[in-house]
Amino acid sequence: xxxVRSPNYPNTDLGSALAMARKIYEKDNRNKVPQLVIAxxxxxxxxxxxxxxxxxxxxxxxxxxxxxxxxxxTDDALTAIMAPEGSPxxxxxxGRLASQPSLFRDIRKELPGFPSEPSLRWxxxxxxxxxxxxxxxxxxxxGTLRLVPESSGSYNPQGETSDEEATMEPEQIAAVGSAxxxxxxxxxxxxxxxxxxxxxxxxxxxxxxxxxxxxITFPENLSPDSFMDLKEHLELFLKKMTRRAERAQEAAADDxxxxxxx
Numbered sequence: 001x002x003x004v005r006s007p008n009y010p011n012t013d014l015g016s017a018l019a020m021a022r023k024i025y026e027k028d029n030r031n032k033v034p035q036l037v038i039a040x041x042x043x044x045x046x047x048x049x050x051x052x053x054x055x056x057x058x059x060x061x062x063x064x065x066x067x068x069x070x071x072x073x074t075d076d077a078l079t080a081i082m083a084p085e086g087s088p089x090x091x092x093x094x095g096r097l098a099s100q101p102s103l104f105r106d107i108r109k110e111l112p113g114f115p116s117e118p119s120l121r122w123x124x125x126x127x128x129x130x131x132x133x134x135x136x137x138x139x140x141x142x143g144t145l146r147l148v149p150e151s152s153g154s155y156n157p158q159g160e161t162s163d164e165e166a167t168m169e170p171e172q173i174a175a176v177g178s179a180x181x182x183x184x185x186x187x188x189x190x191x192x193x194x195x196x197x198x199x200x201x202x203x204x205x206x207x208x209x210x211x212x213x214x215x216i217t218f219p220e221n222l223s224p225d226s227f228m229d230l231k232e233h234l235e236l237f238l239k240k241m242t243r244r245a246e247r248a249q250e251a252a253a254d255d256x257x258x259x260x261x262x
Contacts, residue, residue: 013143
């Protein structure tokens, strides 16, 4: 077996990295920003280890680019953050971002679909990952896989998907024919349902709403860094849900107005 090492990979999932990129965009739009200022936007006083880890994760996903000390939010990052929820543009951007880390492409190629944690742990161990590094990589990979919509054909590490196909709906992909078997397989294998079981060491918070329950599962003990990551991710989620609720309210108002004139 290879010598134990801790290879390069994003230290967080794509959703958390997007929440960080949103903060940068809200502060400085798409201007080039020094890395120190980015770290400060994310709540750090300087370029500490945690700050550099967040910068590295955003660059690994393709959320930031630039040369030297100055970086800015990329086109795909802006699309993933600002495009209408579930739109073809957003799905395609999420797929491209999710496939940026080379480790994720390698995993996806050899373990397609939604692999189990034991399978991932063994796959990573054979490639020299220490247990701690493997646990972090698994968390980042599975978290990213859950975020990318099933209809995002861009998450294809074999590179067999064209830009046009990346925005197609599943029924359109089916019409492509036998020339894209790997792409068709992608639709059926991506994002299997996650069992709603409380694992040892975790807790659940159930919020009852008129439309149904919202369930949040989280570890019993969160480090300060993990708490901040969770906070950023929830802020992004709430903004997305706010936009969705506003669209639903507008649609209901339009329907009501039509009924008045009918």
